[in-house]
Amino acid sequence: MALSRRKLKVVVTVVMVNLFIFILSRSNSQDKNGQHKLRTPSEPFWAIPTPSPAYWNRQQQILDTQNNHILLTNYSSTDLPDWLNDTSLPSDLCQPNFRVTTQVKDYNSLPDRFKDFLLYMRCRSYPIMMDQPKICKEPPFLLLAIKSLVPHFDRRQAIRDSWGRAGVVANKTVVTIFLLGNATAVDYHPDLSEMLHYESDRHKDIVQWDFRDSFFNLTVKEVLFLEWIQARCASARFIFKGDDDVFVNTYRILDFLKSISGSKARDLFVGDVIMNAGPHRDKKVKYFIPESMYVGAYPPYAGGGGYLYSGEVAAHLHNMSQHVALYPIDDVYTGMCLRKLGLAPDKHKGFKTFNIEEKYRSNPCAYKTLMLVHPRTPQQMIQIWAWLSKPDLSCP
Ligand SMILES: *[C@@H]1O[C@H](CO)[C@@H](O)[C@H](O)[C@H]1NC(C)=O
Ligand SMILES: *[C@@H]1O[C@H](CO)[C@@H](O)[C@H](O)[C@H]1NC(C)=O
Ligand SMILES: *[C@@H]1O[C@H](CO)[C@@H](O)[C@H](O)[C@H]1NC(C)=O
Ligand SMILES: *[C@@H]1O[C@H](CO)[C@@H](O)[C@H](O)[C@H]1NC(C)=O
Ligand SMILES: *[C@@H]1O[C@H](CO)[C@@H](O)[C@H](O)[C@H]1NC(C)=O
Ligand SMILES: *[C@@H]1O[C@H](CO)[C@@H](O)[C@H](O)[C@H]1NC(C)=O
DSSP: OHHHHHHHHHHHHHHHHHHHHHHHHHHTSBOTTSOBOOOOOOSOSSOOOOOOSSHHHHHHHHHHHHTOHHHHHHSOGGGSOGGGSOTTSOSSTTSOOTTHHHHSTTGGGSOHHHHHHHHTTTOOOOOEEEOOTTTTSSOOSEEEEEEOOTTOHHHHHHHHTTTTOOEEETTEEEEEEEEEEEOOGGGTOOOOHHHHHHHHHHHOOEEEEEEEOOGGGHHHHHHHHHHHHHHHOTTOSEEEEEETTOEEOHHHHHHHHHHOOHHHHHTOEEEOEEOSOOOBOOTTSTTBOOTTTOOSOOOOEEOTTEEEEEHHHHHHHHHHHTTSOOOSSHHHHHHHHHHHHTOOOEEOTTEETTOOOGGGTTOTHHHHSOSEESOOOHHHHHHHHHHHHOTTOOOO
16 A cells, blocks of 8 residues: 555656646747746646536536645635535535536436436435445455346346356455446336345345446446445455456456566556547437536546456545546546546456457357457356366367
């Protein structure tokens, strides 16, 4: 932990030095007379920002100001413009915030999922309905955390019977949990809670919180999981978080994790990293985000199908997530937290979140060296796992 703080300090120092050099080089540029002059900035270094027209960006500016002690000491709290210190908001963060209906320009014309997201964007705490408080009493080498939905019984069972088998695998302890929200009556879900209770009693691997399990609430699942790790499994060495429709080559992941050490292990965050992306502006795309909500590029982020990180990174993410406004796309949100930490996710070509070529899909050897492939059905998971578990599988 001390080491990782040092690493962060180094990152911060490098950023500050670069900024300083940037300012120097800016102010050192030629003036009108063609002479070089070194100027020191006359304005205070930190200034009140101009409010962004996009709602998420503005919420982030507010959080950044509240965490900027230099700025806060130089402005008395009442000097802050109203938009930075809005005292008319409901003080209970989990009450719907109806101010968004006027603060987001095109609120009324947005699809319902945006309205739901915006109304509850400030709420990060939901009651836990099923917990496994003792599941990490033996600290695992690898915690497999799988985002699932209540009705996906078959996917969970296939994972337990294949790549998610908990216990000792390749001489390392593996713990598996499934992360669930609530399948609510608002979304016309049948009430499956009795069956879920049966499953949870039987397998003791379900963690469930009471929030509506929708696509835009996956970020809520992420922040609740980061908190859960600190409360229940803080000594896990490594964590895999992914979807319930992927195949994971757990053998390959364990080999990879055993092969790394030092800062490489401590700062680990690998997956199928997407660079230079930005919000989709086409209303028909699942990932559509309107301009009234977010402007700017996305930081590098690992596709949510599955990624792997260290317990140390999980602790840093947990702290940093409290300073990053919730964003409706969970993997982008995690990328935003990483960027604020000064960590960049690493791309590993073993993560195939966009599948492999069709002609290789039924070839057992195609799975031997990869870490993850998306998508796979429960039956395919069991079949591929059987291939990989054969001691006589020989590949060129
Ligand atoms: C804070 O305000 C003081 C006095 O107005 C000024 O001298 C100083 O430069 C300011 N500091 C920053 C960091 O803005
Ligand atoms: C916001 O305003 C209130 C009332 O004016 C004040 O008590 C509080 O300190 C301010 N908060 C910040 C972060 O400046
Ligand atoms: C299994 O792990 C233990 C303790 O980490 C180690 O002593 C032992 O050599 C390992 N066995 C194999 C077969 O790798
Ligand atoms: C969770 O969903 C079930 C099924 O719709 C429902 O019966 C239950 O009341 C929900 N929990 C809460 C607290 O809303
Ligand atoms: C997220 O869950 C909360 C609590 O169940 C719900 O009120 C809200 O509408 C959900 N948001 C979305 C985008 O589904
Ligand atoms: C996270 O914050 C807590 C509480 O402030 C602190 O004790 C802990 O050391 C922090 N962890 C990391 C990794 O920064």
